[in-house]
Amino acid sequence: KNQVEQSPQSLIILEGKNCTLQCNYTVSPFSNLRWYKQDTGRGPVSLTIMTFSENTKSNGRYTATLDADTKQSSLHITASQLSDSASYICVVPSSNTGKLIFGQGTTLQVKP
Amino acid sequence: ETGVTQSPTHLIKTRGQQVTLRCSSQSGHNTVSWYQQALGQGPQFIFQYYREEENGRGNFPPRFSGLQFPNYSSELNVNALELDDSALYLCASSFLAEAFFGQGTRLTVV
Numbered sequence: 001k002n003q004v005e006q007s008p009q010s011l012i013i014l015e016g017k018n019c020t021l022q023c024n025y026t027v028s029p030f031s032n033l034r035w036y037k038q039d040t041g042r043g044p045v046s047l048t049i050m051t052f053s054e055n056t057k058s059n060g061r062y063t064a065t066l067d068a069d070t071k072q073s074s075l076h077i078t079a080s081q082l083s084d085s086a087s088y089i090c091v092v093p094s095s096n097t098g099k100l101i102f103g104q105g106t107t108l109q110v111k112p
Numbered sequence: 113e114t115g116v117t118q119s120p121t122h123l124i125k126t127r128g129q130q131v132t133l134r135c136s137s138q139s140g141h142n143t144v145s146w147y148q149q150a151l152g153q154g155p156q157f158i159f160q161y162y163r164e165e166e167n168g169r170g171n172f173p174p175r176f177s178g179l180q181f182p183n184y185s186s187e188l189n190v191n192a193l194e195l196d197d198s199a200l201y202l203c204a205s206s207f208l209a210e211a212f213f214g215q216g217t218r219l220t221v222v
Contacts, residue, residue: 034211043116043202043213044155089154093211097168098143100204100211102154 002027004092006103014111017080021106023073023090034091035064035075038105044089047075080110115139116205118214125221130191133217135203137184141210143167144186146178147202149216155202161186193221 004025013019025033032051036044048059050066050073057064061084063076077084090103115138125131137144143162147155157170161180175191184205190197198221203214 036213041200041216041218043118043215046212091211097160098162098206099157099160099168099170100145100147100155100206102147102156104154 002092002094002101004090004101004103006088006090006106008106009104010107010109012109012111013080015080015082018076018078019080019108021075021077021088021090021108023075023103025071025073025090025092025101025103027092027094027101029095030068030071031093031095033066033073034093034100035062035073036089036091038087038089040086044091047088077108080108082110082112084108085110116203116212116214118201118203118217120217121215122218123220125193125219127193127195127221129193130189131193131219133188133190133201133203133219135186135188135205135214137186137205138207138210138212141205141207141212142184143206144180144184145204145206145211146186146188147204148172148197149200149202151199158188190219195221197221 035047038044048064061078087105089105117136145160146158149155159169164180179187200216
């Protein structure tokens with residue numbers, strides 16, 4: 001069964017600290033993995049897309065890694081800011097159907 | 113700004129009523145997907161349209177139906193609303209590896 005699992009479910013950190021979010025997937029065949037940031041009550045906004053051949057990709061203070069062998073990805077946030085408080089969702093498309101398979105998300109709260 | 117617009121942004125309906133949600137796609141994107149997101153949960157796939165044809169459906173009853181128009185905009189229709197239909201409804205337009213979401217429609221059924 002195609003699944004995407006994220007951990008931790010929620011996370012609280014102090015402003016300025018770093019954190020790492022995890023995503024494990026069983027979607028096959030694999031084409032790409034996406035990280036989205038979703039503010040409460042809003043639509044998800046893309047942070048990064050990782051393809052099979054990419055190990056690391058950065059977008060400002062966000063760095064995503066991908067290990068296609070172990071089917072794991074991580075999203076590292078450096079020097080967190082209050083505006084980073086949101087849900088972070090890992091998404092893997094099903095190559096067969098094009099349907100996006102979502103993880104349940106990690107809710108990050110950055111405190112001053 | 114993703115180029116995907118959903119309307120309305122908020123809506124309150126009574127149980128048993130019908131509702132239509134709308135989504136205008138990113139230019140050039142011929143695939144649109146709809147998702148239901150309950151509070152605190154990840155989005156759940158409702159269905160997908162590709163060039164005006166339904167191209168996949170999740171575990172939602174037939175009272176959830178949709179349309180995609182020649183300009184690739186889309187509608188989600190829900191009949192006989194139930195309290196559990198209260199959620200954020202997201203539309204995503206996509207082409208190949210690109211997928212962009214609208215801001216969502218918050219539906220409350222009372």
